[in-house]
Amino acid sequence: MSVEKERLTAYVLDEVEATERAAIEAALAADPELRAEVEELRLLGGELRTVLAAEPEPIFDPKRRQAVEHGPATLGSRGLTYLASWLRWPVLVPVAVCGLLLIVFLSRGPEITPDSKVVETPVPDSAEAEVVAVVPPPVEAAPEPGRAQPTAPRTGTVPTEVAATTAGAEAERTGFQPPPVEPTAMPVQQADQLVALATPPPTPLPQPRPKRDGVLSHLQGVALFDETSSSFGGAGPLMMRTLTPPGAPVMADEGISLPGAQGDPNFNTEAYDRIRDNPFKDPRQDPLSTFSIDVDTAAYANVRRFLERSALPPPDAVRIEELVNYFDYAYPEPTGKEPFAVDVEVNQAPWKPEHRLLRIGIKGRTMKSQARPAANLVFLLDVSGSMNHPDKLPLVQRSLRLLVEQLGPSDRVAIAVYAGSSGLVLPSTPGSEGATILQALDRLQAGGSTNGGQGIRLAYDVARQHFVPGGINRVVLATDGDFNVGVTNRGELTRLIEDQAKSKIFLTVLGFGSGNLKDAQMEELADRGNGQYAYIDRLQEARKVLVEQLGGTLQTIAKDVKLQLEFNPAAVKAYRLIGYENRVLAKEDFNDDTKDAGELGAGHTVTALYELVPSEVAFEFKGVDPLKYQQTAPSGKGTMELGTLKLRYKEPEGSRSGLLAFTLRDKGRKAPERSPDFAFAAAVAGFGLLLRGSEYKAGSSYTQVRELTTPGLARDPHGYRREFLGLVDRAERLALPPPIPDPLPTGEAEPTGGGR
Amino acid sequence: MSETKGDFVRVCLADHGSHLLRYARRLTGDPERAQDAVQETFLALWRADHEGLRPRILPWLLAVCRNKALDRNKKERPMVALQEGSAPSVEVSPQDGALAREREWRVRTALDALPERQQEVVVLKFQNGLSYREIAEVTGLSVSNVGFQLHVALKTLRERLAEDKTAGGAA
Numbered sequence: 001m002s003v004e005k006e007r008l009t010a011y012v013l014d015e016v017e018a019t020e021r022a023a024i025e026a027a028l029a030a031d032p033e034l035r036a037e038v039e040e041l042r043l044l045g046g047e048l049r050t051v052l053a054a055e056p057e058p059i060f061d062p063k064r065r066q067a068v069e070h071g072p073a074t075l076g077s078r079g080l081t082y083l084a085s086w087l088r089w090p091v092l093v094p095v096a097v098c099g100l101l102l103i104v105f106l107s108r109g110p111e112i113t114p115d116s117k118v119v120e121t122p123v124p125d126s127a128e129a130e131v132v133a134v135v136p137p138p139v140e141a142a143p144e145p146g147r148a149q150p151t152a153p154r155t156g157t158v159p160t161e162v163a164a165t166t167a168g169a170e171a172e173r174t175g176f177q178p179p180p181v182e183p184t185a186m187p188v189q190q191a192d193q194l195v196a197l198a199t200p201p202p203t204p205l206p207q208p209r210p211k212r213d214g215v216l217s218h219l220q221g222v223a224l225f226d227e228t229s230s231s232f233g234g235a236g237p238l239m240m241r242t243l244t245p246p247g248a249p250v251m252a253d254e255g256i257s258l259p260g261a262q263g264d265p266n267f268n269t270e271a272y273d274r275i276r277d278n279p280f281k282d283p284r285q286d287p288l289s290t291f292s293i294d295v296d297t298a299a300y301a302n303v304r305r306f307l308e309r310s311a312l313p314p315p316d317a318v319r320i321e322e323l324v325n326y327f328d329y330a331y332p333e334p335t336g337k338e339p340f341a342v343d344v345e346v347n348q349a350p351w352k353p354e355h356r357l358l359r360i361g362i363k364g365r366t367m368k369s370q371a372r373p374a375a376n377l378v379f380l381l382d383v384s385g386s387m388n389h390p391d392k393l394p395l396v397q398r399s400l401r402l403l404v405e406q407l408g409p410s411d412r413v414a415i416a417v418y419a420g421s422s423g424l425v426l427p428s429t430p431g432s433e434g435a436t437i438l439q440a441l442d443r444l445q446a447g448g449s450t451n452g453g454q455g456i457r458l459a460y461d462v463a464r465q466h467f468v469p470g471g472i473n474r475v476v477l478a479t480d481g482d483f484n485v486g487v488t489n490r491g492e493l494t495r496l497i498e499d500q501a502k503s504k505i506f507l508t509v510l511g512f513g514s515g516n517l518k519d520a521q522m523e524e525l526a527d528r529g530n531g532q533y534a535y536i537d538r539l540q541e542a543r544k545v546l547v548e549q550l551g552g553t554l555q556t557i558a559k560d561v562k563l564q565l566e567f568n569p570a571a572v573k574a575y576r577l578i579g580y581e582n583r584v585l586a587k588e589d590f591n592d593d594t595k596d597a598g599e600l601g602a603g604h605t606v607t608a609l610y611e612l613v614p615s616e617v618a619f620e621f622k623g624v625d626p627l628k629y630q631q632t633a634p635s636g637k638g639t640m641e642l643g644t645l646k647l648r649y650k651e652p653e654g655s656r657s658g659l660l661a662f663t664l665r666d667k668g669r670k671a672p673e674r675s676p677d678f679a680f681a682a683a684v685a686g687f688g689l690l691l692r693g694s695e696y697k698a699g700s701s702y703t704q705v706r707e708l709t710t711p712g713l714a715r716d717p718h719g720y721r722r723e724f725l726g727l728v729d730r731a732e733r734l735a736l737p738p739p740i741p742d743p744l745p746t747g748e749a750e751p752t753g754g755g756r
Numbered sequence: 757m758s759e760t761k762g763d764f765v766r767v768c769l770a771d772h773g774s775h776l777l778r779y780a781r782r783l784t785g786d787p788e789r790a791q792d793a794v795q796e797t798f799l800a801l802w803r804a805d806h807e808g809l810r811p812r813i814l815p816w817l818l819a820v821c822r823n824k825a826l827d828r829n830k831k832e833r834p835m836v837a838l839q840e841g842s843a844p845s846v847e848v849s850p851q852d853g854a855l856a857r858e859r860e861w862r863v864r865t866a867l868d869a870l871p872e873r874q875q876e877v878v879v880l881k882f883q884n885g886l887s888y889r890e891i892a893e894v895t896g897l898s899v900s901n902v903g904f905q906l907h908v909a910l911k912t913l914r915e916r917l918a919e920d921k922t923a924g925g926a927a
Contacts, residue, residue, distance in 0.1 A: 009907040013881065015888050044914060045882065051863045052883035057774035058781060061791050065773075068798040069766050385770065419771070454885035 003027045003034060012041040014492050046461030053416075053423045053458050272316035273520040275581045277694050280574040280613065282621055283567035283643075288587040290564040291580045292597030293362065293606045294319075296523060297545075298511055298535035300326035303691065304723075305537045307730045313691060320579030320688035321608065327684065327720060329605045329677040331363035338660065339557040340364045340600055342647065346612075346666045347674040350682050350708055351689070351700040354617050356666060358610040359678055360645065364557050367602040372555060374410040375472040376428070377403075380459040382479035383444055384419040389480075391537065392513035396478045397441050399510070399542030404438060406547055407431030414462045415440050418455025428466040456496065463505045472555055473505045474531065480513040481522050494528050501530040504653065506556065506599075510545070511535040530559055530599050544718065558649040560597040560657060563608065564590040567643040571666070574613040574621065576696065578685050590648060593657050600649070607681050611696070612642065614666075642666050680712030680721065687728060690735070702732035764806045769798055772814060775884060776821045782879060783825040793824040800824075815890040818880070822894060866916040874909035877902055 003011075003024055010016050011024045028035050281289070299322035306313035334341035341363050349355040379400060387393040404413060411431035416424050426440035459475045467473055497507055507529025509522045526533035534545045562585060567575050577584070589595040600606065613619045620626065642664040648657040674682075683705045689697035690705070705728050713721055776797060780790035797820045801809075809816050867875060873895075880891045888906075892899045 005911070006903060006907040009910055010888070010903050013888075013906065015903065040914065041910060044910060044917070047860070047863050048867070048878060048882040048913075051860050051867070052879060054860070055778060055883070058777040058787065058790065060769070060773045060777060060794060064791055064795040065769065068769055068795055068802075069762070071762060071765065071799075071802045457885070 008034070008037065009041060012038055012045065014495075043464070046457075046464055049454075049458050049461050050424060050465070054427075057423070272314060273582065275316050275319065275692070277692070277696055278577045278579075278581055278584065280576045280611075280619070280621065280696075282574055283569040283572050287566050287569065287643075288564055288590075289567070289575065289577055289610070290562065290585040290587050290590045291577060291608070292583045292585055293561045293563065293600060293608075294321050294580060294583050294598050295325060295601060295604050295606055296322050296526070296533045297326040298523065298533050299323060301535040301537050301541050302511075304727055305535075307727050307734070310730070310734065312731065312734050315692045318688050318691045319581070320685055320692070321583070322579075323688045324579065324607050324609065324681050324684045325605070327680065327724075329361055329363075329607060329681065330715060331361040331605055331677075333363060334365050338658075339649070339651075340561075342645070342660070342662060344645070344662070344664060345675060345678045346642070346664075347669050347678055348671050349611050349698075350671070350679075350704055351686055351698040352611070353671070354614075356612040356614055357678075357682055358612055358642065358664065358666075359681055360563070360608045360610075361677075362561075362600065362606040362647075364600045364602055364604045364606075367555060367557075372602075373471040374412075374468050375407065375431075375474070376412045376463060376466050376468045377472070378414045378416060378428070378459045378463045378475045380455050380475055380477045381415060381417045381444065382419070382477075383417045386480055387513070389513055392480050393444060395536065395539065395542070396510075396512055397444060398539055399536055399546060400441055400478070401438060402539075402543055403546040404431070404434055404441070407434070412466050412468075413437050414459075414466070415444075416455055416459045416462060417444065418458075424458060424462065428462055456493065460496070460500050460505060463500075464503075467505070474508055475500075475505060475529070476508045476510065477525070478510045478512060479522070481511055494525070497525060497529040501528065507531040509533040512537075527596070527598075530556065530596075532599070532601065544720075555602045556599045556652045557602050558600045559652055559654075560593070560595075561600050561606075561647065561649040562590050562595075562597040562657075564646045564648075565610070565643055565664070566646075567612075568641050569615075571615055571640045571642050572612050573615045573617065573619050576611045578609040578611060578696075579688065580608065590646070593650070593655065597648075599652075609681060609685050612666075640666055676711035676714060679708045683708035683712070684724065687724075687731070691731060702728055702735070761802065761806055764810075765798060765801050768801060768813060768817065772817055773798075775814070776817055778883070779818060779879065780821050780825045782875075783822060784829055789825065789828045793821055793828055796824045797821040812890070812893070814884065815886060815893045818884065818886075819894040862917060863913070866913050869916070870909055870912060873897075874905050874912070877905045878909050878913075881906060 007016065007020065007024065011021065016024065028038060296319075299317060299319035302317055303313045303323065306317070331343040332341050343361040343363065345359045345361070346356055347359075349357040381393075381396060383393065387396070407413065409430055409432035412428045413426070413431060414424065414428040415426035415437075425444065426437060429436050429440075431437075456475070456477070459477075463473055463475055501507065507526060508531040509526040509529075511522050511533065512535075523533045534541075536542050536545060564587065565575075583598065585595065585597070598606075645662045645664055647660040649660075650657045686697070686700040686708065687702075687705045688694075689700050690702065706725065709721065709725055709728070713725075716722055773794065776794045777790055780793040781787055784790050784793065797817055800820050801817070804816075867878060870878065876895060877891055877897075880886045880894060886894065888899050888902045891897070891902045895902070897905065
């Protein structure tokens with residue numbers, strides 16, 4: 001089939017409908033010449049964008065700007081321009097200034113000064129603070145502390161319980177239905193959450209941001225592109241008053257300073273996707289549990305931000321797997337040719353000792369930084385007005401500084417920005433010219449609103465032009481999340497990102513600042529781009545993501561990593577995957593190589609936890625009568641086969657997946673035998689359950705979380721785990737008033753809603 | 757959300773002011789006239805129904821700006837040059853980026869040699885990121901004509917740049 005050239009151009013420019021697109025793609029698949037032509041057109045388009053973006057942007061004459069800003073109502077456009085131009089004549093200055101002042105005062109109110117050099121910086125510390133602080137509905141009270149917990153675990157390593165079996169074996173087919181994602185019943189609590197979603201999400205509470213050394217003054221030194229733009233759209237008190245949900249609970253707790261000052265003005269536009277806890281499943285009906293790994297850690301930094309501002313995070317901001325995966329665990333390094341190793345441990349579930357907790361740990365091969373292939377990085381920075389905040393652009397600049405310092409002469413960096421317009425502020429520059437790169441970073445300023453679509457094209461174009469075969473080719477997007485590409489272009493954007501990922505340019509998304517965070521959208525973008533999403537709230541976090549994990553954040557060592565567990569109904573009465581709610585896959589997706597999944601970076605560890613109900617423990621599925629004819633195989637104590645774990649992954653450049661399979665065994669270990677890392681992961685998961693007010697939190701308590709954390713503190717080179725303890729304390733204080741004693745009878749094995 | 761018209765105009769100015777100036781300058785070939793055209797465009801925005809415009813503000817601004825710029829060209833003197841500021845400033849150094857820079861210069865030169873109409877659609881597409889439909893809205897061409905003009909422009913550019921290739925491609 002032949003394709004008309006004009007339509008081919010339209011195709012390259014994303015101007016064809018789905019049907020035509022499919023037809024053209026079919027033709028492309030069959031015709032290498034046509035493909036070459038498409039590639040050439042794409043390259044030319046990229047060059048044009050680069051060249052045109054580099055054209056200087058003229059500056060609008062300030063006098064005309066003023067005329068435009070005040071509108072035709074004041075004097076008429078010409079009049080004001082002319083009046084302003086008189087200012088050049090010294091004699092007339094006093095008169096003119098008085099006149100202008102008067103006019104301005106009468107027409108616009110006193111906040112506009114005739115001197116355009118005066119910049120109104122919307123620093124949240126400023127005075128007008130008639131703001132009611134809103135705290136998200138308190139998470140359900142924690143059960144009483146110190147509830148029947150096994151003794152502290154002893155330290156020491158526990159041998160892995162993995163027996164590698166049939167690597168490369170074909171997975172079996174089953175005739176079961178895909179595991180339903182819906183929970184069996186909607187707990188009462190969810191009703192509130194739905195309301196909370198319908199209204200702006202429960203908000204972090206506005207908090208005067210402590211002035212960070214030097215940052216604020218730096219900010220004020222940044223000349224705004226337009227002094228009024230940033231005070232609109234960001235501007236605080238007005239928007240906050242109108243958007244605060246009426247009757248929203250206001251919590252003022254002594255001991256927690258509830259600031260009277262105004263907070264982040266954009267806070268109520270944060271968007272989180274709804275999370276429903278994975279329910280317990282019956283292996284007789286759903287023997288297979290399939291999910292994609294998740295190496296994102298953004299939720300942890302985001303939760304920390306809430307807690308540090310003395311607010312409990314909204315439950316949907318708490319993605320438990322991201323909390324758990326924020327931390328590094330000492331899983332064994334891979335020794336074979338596989339890019340990662342798998343480590344499994346089973347022990348009592350701390351919050352429900354009669355249940356078992358299965359921990360799967362994956363460790364990606366560590367790359368020495370010398371061994372790291374050359375990097376071709378294009379930073380795409382959001383410099384819209386909303387980025388004009390100490391937590392945002394200045395932090396972006398300082399964070400990227402850290403990264404730039406890690407680069408070698410064979411690496412390249414380019415910087416593109418987007419706001420109302422997009423442009424290339426630094427063409428691709430070798431890492432050895434650090435000073436040039438840093439200068440370009442320092443010159444950045446915020447102003448204007450966001451139009452990400454053009455910017456991301458530009459960034460990909462630059463990355464394409466300097467593509468390093470076999471190297472790290474990556475666009476690093478830093479934004480506060482207002483990634484506005486216009487209503488019609490959302491699909492186009494995701495397609496663009498996917499296409500680029502297919503041709504080996506990946507996307508990392510770094511979230512900055514608060515109040516405007518389109519969390520779900522940013523995570524999705526990173527996923528589409530085979531990359532990671534991290535939330536950066538401070539320089540320390542930037543160091544963790546960009547420096548310590550440089551290899552990991554930048555280098556994918558395996559992609560589309562999927563896990564599938566088949567549980568043995570004879571040993572497991574019920575199982576529940578903790579977290580990973582938005583990573584659950586249909587069982588068919590496991591063997592389907594076209595289905596995308598998570599990427600594993602060099603040195604990364606990924607942890608997944610399952611809560612298992614052993615067959616001998618009583619358990620009833622909510623809303624389902626006990627099955628009468630399905631055999632419940634009784635099984636003895638001691639070692640038994642819990643099931644099989646299968647992993648699929650692709651090499652970073654590959655398109656076919658390999659398969660690994662392991663048998664899972666439970667040796668019946670008790671709490672004292674658990675490893676410090678196991679305890680720590682369980683602590684973080686328990687913390688997540690508490691923050692989410694999960695119906696599965698059972699006997700979790702802040703006290704218990706602290707106890708579980710302790711043994712793991714021995715290995716805490718960067719102090720992350722100690723910091724976690726601090727957050728636990730904060731959350732506990734915020735979760736006051738004291739919990740109502742938990743009436744759950746101890747012998748009962750059913751997980752009840754919220755432990756009441 | 758109560759956003760006043762003034763707020764809206766100021767946001768548009770911040771977002772798109774420099775776009776419009778760049779575009780107007782290309783059309784008028786004169787910085788001063790470009791400034792005038794942009795000023796008039798935003799004053800027209802004050803008079804317009806901003807709620808209705810919100811979703812398609814950039815094409816609207818560009819269209820108005822285009823009319824204002826072309827009006828000025830008619831009234832005052834004929835267009836001097838479609839594009840200025842693209843004076844060949846190639847420092848040919850044996851450095852790493854030299855080849856790439858030379859290539860960029862070639863792209864720019866080839867672009868400037870295109871017929872005005874084609875230049876304009878290329879700029880609207882690749883500098884302002886408009887869709888065919890939006891370009892049609894701005895220029896008054898039909899959507900299919902926009903597609904045709906862009907196709908021809910890209911074809912010509914490819915041919916011209918391929919001719920240069922004897923001098924050595926880049927990047």
